Amino acid sequence: MQRITLAAVIFLALLVYPGTVLAEITFTFKGAPAEVRIRVGAVSGVTTVVHAVPLSLSGDGTPISGAPAGVAIEVSTRRETSREMNQAYYIVTADSSVPLSSGLDTIPFTKISWTSQDGDIPAGRFDGTSAQVIRDLTRARWSISDRLTFIYDNDQAVPAGTYTGTVTYTIWIP
Amino acid sequence: MKKNAKMMVMGLVLVMVFCYAGPVLAETSIHGDTASVELNFQVTIANYIEFRVGTAGVTTNTINFSPTAAELGANTTIPGTGGDAGGSQVTVSLLSNTPQITITATNDTPTGLENGIDRIDWLSISTTDVLGNLAPPLLNNAGGEASPDTPLAGPQNITTTWEYEYTRRVGDPIPSIPGNYVGTVTYTATSL
Numbered sequence: 228m229q230r231i232t233l234a235a236v237i238f239l240a241l242l243v244y245p246g247t248v249l250a251e252i253t254f255t256f257k258g259a260p261a262e263v264r265i266r267v268g269a270v271s272g273v274t275t276v277v278h279a280v281p282l283s284l285s286g287d288g289t290p291i292s293g294a295p296a297g298v299a300i301e302v303s304t305r306r307e308t309s310r311e312m313n314q315a316y317y318i319v320t321a322d323s324s325v326p327l328s329s330g331l332d333t334i335p336f337t338k339i340s341w342t343s344q345d346g347d348i349p350a351g352r353f354d355g356t357s358a359q360v361i362r363d364l365t366r367a368r369w370s371i372s373d374r375l376t377f378i379y380d381n382d383q384a385v386p387a388g389t390y391t392g393t394v395t396y397t398i399w400i401p
Numbered sequence: 402m403k404k405n406a407k408m409m410v411m412g413l414v415l416v417m418v419f420c421y422a423g424p425v426l427a428e429t430s431i432h433g434d435t436a437s438v439e440l441n442f443q444v445t446i447a448n449y450i451e452f453r454v455g456t457a458g459v460t461t462n463t464i465n466f467s468p469t470a471a472e473l474g475a476n477t478t479i480p481g482t483g484g485d486a487g488g489s490q491v492t493v494s495l496l497s498n499t500p501q502i503t504i505t506a507t508n509d510t511p512t513g514l515e516n517g518i519d520r521i522d523w524l525s526i527s528t529t530d531v532l533g534n535l536a537p538p539l540l541n542n543a544g545g546e547a548s549p550d551t552p553l554a555g556p557q558n559i560t561t562t563w564e565y566e567y568t569r570r571v572g573d574p575i576p577s578i579p580g581n582y583v584g585t586v587t588y589t590a591t592s593l
Contacts, residue, residue, distance in 0.1 A: 261432060263435060273439045275442070276442050286498070387498050387555070389443060393441050
C-alpha cells in the first residue's frame with residue numbers, strides 16, 4: 228500500500244476522486260502554533276480613557292479619574308509544547324514615551340497613574356519611557372486578567388486644551 | 402475519507418485564520434513571541450481666568466486721597482488710604498491657563514473723577530507695581546488702556562501689589578469746589 232505523507236496532495240486527490248483513492252496518512256501532531264495575545268480596553272477598536280478636569284478643580288491637585296474606569300487588560304500565551312508552556316516566560320511593557328499633546332503644549336504621561344483591581348497588573352504610574360515593565364517575568368502557562376483605573380494628577384496649571392496621547396502595551400517572550 | 406477531507410479543509414481554514422496578523426488595536430493575537438495593542442488617553446483642560454484687585458470676593462475697595470491745600474498748591478504726590486494691602490496698596494492676583502492675557506482699565510466717569518460740578522483728571526492718579534510682577538494699566542479719562550505691552554503667555558499664577566498715588570499735575574487747575582470727587586475703575590483680564 229502506498230504511503231503518502233504530503234497532506235496537500237492527498238487533499239487534492241480526494242477532491243478529484245472522492246471515494247476512489249485509498250491512502251493512509253500518518254500525522255505527527257506537534258500542537259498548535261505558538262501564539263501571544265494581549266487585549267487592553269474594548270475587544271474592538273482602540274479605547275480612549277478621558278480625564279475631564281472640572282473648571283473649579285483645574286490644576287489644584289485633585290486627582291481626576293479617567294472614564295471608563297476598570298479598563299480590561301488580558302494577556303495570555305500559547306507555546307507549541309507543554310514543556311515550553313512550563314519553561315517560557317513573558318513580560319508586559321508599556322510605551323508612554325510620547326506625551327499627551329494639544330498643539331505645542333504637552334502633558335507627560337508621568338502625570339497618569341493607575342490602580343489595579345486584583346493586582347495581576349500591579350498598580351503603578353507611567354514612567355514616560357518606551358519599555359516600562361508593568362508585569363515582570365510571568366510563566367507562559369499563566370494568563371492575566373485585570374481591570375485598571377487611570378488617574379490624572381491634575382497638580383499643575385497647564386494651558387487650556389484637549390490633550391491626547393497613546394500608550395502601546397506589548398507582550399513579549401524574552 | 403469524505404469526513405477526513407472535511408477535517409483537513411477545516412484545519413487549513415483555521416491555520417489561515419491564525420496566521421493573520423492584524424493591525425495594532427485593542428486586542429491582538431499573533432503567532433510568535435510579541436504582540437502590541439494601543440490605549441488612547443485624553444485630558445481635557447478648560448479655560449479659566451481668575452483675577453482679583455483688592456479684597457477677594459465682591460467687595461469693591463475705595464482708595465481715598467485727602468490732599469491739603471498746600472499739597473495741591475505744591476503738586477505734592479500723596480498716597481491714599483483704604484487699600485486691602487494697607488494704605489494706598491491693593492492686592493492683585495491673576496491665575497489663568499489661557500494665552501495672550503492683558504489687563505484693561507476702564508472707568509465710569511470719562512471726564513475724570515467728579516463731584517457733580519467739577520472734575521479731576523484720571524491721569525492725576527498713578528499706579529505702581531510695588532513687587533514688579535504685573536505692570537498695571539495707565540488710568541486716563543478715555544479708559545481702555547491695556548497692560549502689559551506684550552500679552553502674557555499662559556499659564557500664569559501672579560500675585561503682586563499695586564499702589565496708587567495722587568498728584569495735581571502741573572498746569573491742571575486746582576479743583577475750585579471742595580468735596581468728594583469719585584469715580585470707579587474696572588479692571589478686566591482678557592485672553593486675546
